[in-house]
Amino acid sequence: MIRMPANGIQYKPIKASVEKVIDESPLIKSFVLIPEQDFSFKTGEFIELTINGTGEAPFTPSSSPLEKKKIEVTVMKAGYVTEKIHALKKGDVVGIRGPFGRGYPVEKFYGKQVVILGGGCGFAPIRSLLYNLIAEKEKFEKVILCYGSKTPEDCIYKPFIDELRQIEKFEVYRSVDKADESWKERQGVVTVLLDDIDVTINKSVAIVCGPPIMMKYGTLKLLEMGYPETDIYLSMEKNMSCGLGKCGHCMMGKFYVCKDGPVFTYDEIKELPDIWL
């Protein structure tokens, strides 16, 4: 199978119109996009979002992989392209290429207690994964989400969190680095939440997605808890550009993160230099 967008031109995006812009936090917005043709992806795979004439940036959709007519991306304002994305309004047209890469091997999580550790905008791929897990919830023993952000106002997907808390088998734990009076949950870096959860390690897999520093300490904590290296799934953030394993910007040792990842087990990448940078 040749991996390319449905229109057969690898570097030409399909167009998508912005249906809705959601303010998630002061720095993070979500964009609901309607592609000009049906667009499907597996959870954890990523797309390149194109701003016409400006640039492209890679995002893992935050929407359900079961939805073909709409796709949602959650974007933190961090650089040149994301600043232009944040300026998008309803009706604007963007481009999307993909899907690219290797997503979460959900079938490997069947029968397990799934522990998900997320930080900041790293919640985006996790929400897509959670939609997938909710749709197949009878296949998992339980799903524990541990999510951390800097402050209460930086917590994203608040309505989704409320819904998730109502779903059987799903547990939600949250922490913030800096709390205010309104905050009733944990304070501290996200890894403190791992002390609160009830999990049987040998019946569990762990998934980590967030900023590199959080991925590093999250992984170290999970290893300390006794998780095997093969059961820790990391969604790596690199400078994916072409999406086809060619341009080299996302190389991590011998891997092209865009085609071999972005999801890796810790075991696969632990020997490589500077994976947390």
Next chain:
Amino acid sequence: MKNTFQISILDWHTFLLGLSKNNSVYVPVKTYDTIDYKLFTEDGLNIIYNVAKPVTPLKAFFLPPKENVVIEKKAYNKNIIIGIPACDLKALEILDEIYLDETWLDLRYKENRERAVLIGTDCFETAENCHCTSYGIEPYPVNHADASLILLNDSILLTIHSPKGEELFSTITHDFPVKEVQESNLHFAEEKRKQVKKELVEKNRLLPDYAKTGSLIKNSGEDLWEKHSRTCVSCGACAVACPTCTCFLLIERPDFEKIRQVDACQYPGFERIAAGEDPLRRKYIRFRNRYLCKYVWKPEDFKSVACTGCGRCIDSCIGKISKNEIFIEMAESS
């Protein structure tokens, strides 16, 4: 049609002129001290035969320095490339592995590759930094060329290797007085090959076995890379001149078009992500990265080492860095 024959140089140039009416014919031309491909025209260029190596690596025909990869091209002419050294032909192995991979096929590369007819040459003279034999490569075309040629005594000795080559030269025996290759010419060419190979082996005898270079690089200390990268100015010339370096940058243009432009891991910010993290943040790490990529990671992922011993990275370095000197130092201290 016989596979090997000879044709006078005058007739050969007349033949090329005919070819150039409907095709782009590139020939190696010497200007001052530089050899590079030029488009064959009626002007009578100073075509140079039997020598290594054009400054432009062969990859530039398939991955041009800048190319719009979105707009569909009009009908292509053939690109007939004459005088390709064996090191560049060998480089096609890794380029094809990356760009013609069945799952991750690059359509534009495929088109560019298919429109090219490759005519290799023996290297009767070698350049200062040539070291193909250290990578198990003979200094004459063995694989991947559609045809190959040598200039001897005012005659071109032409050998056809592929159906594409046969098609290109299908009329030559009819239109021109071609002859069987003289035994003395064949003998001379054979002796020349042995002599050039011997020269290359002798001048590069201190280089470590290329198959072991990867482990030398992997086990080398940071000090070595700090020391050797001091004069590096991150210009990326090594990567641009390299026949196997193929990283590129995608640049957006209006109407969702994209320009693919040659890029290099030697440039600051090559791997930087939006949040600011950059695994290649320091110069010596970028410098080392290129060798790790070529000698450690590419051989893990693909069949070949991503170096063919052409020596262009040494020729082009304004910091006067020689990878061969680094490898010899590594081998001596290991």
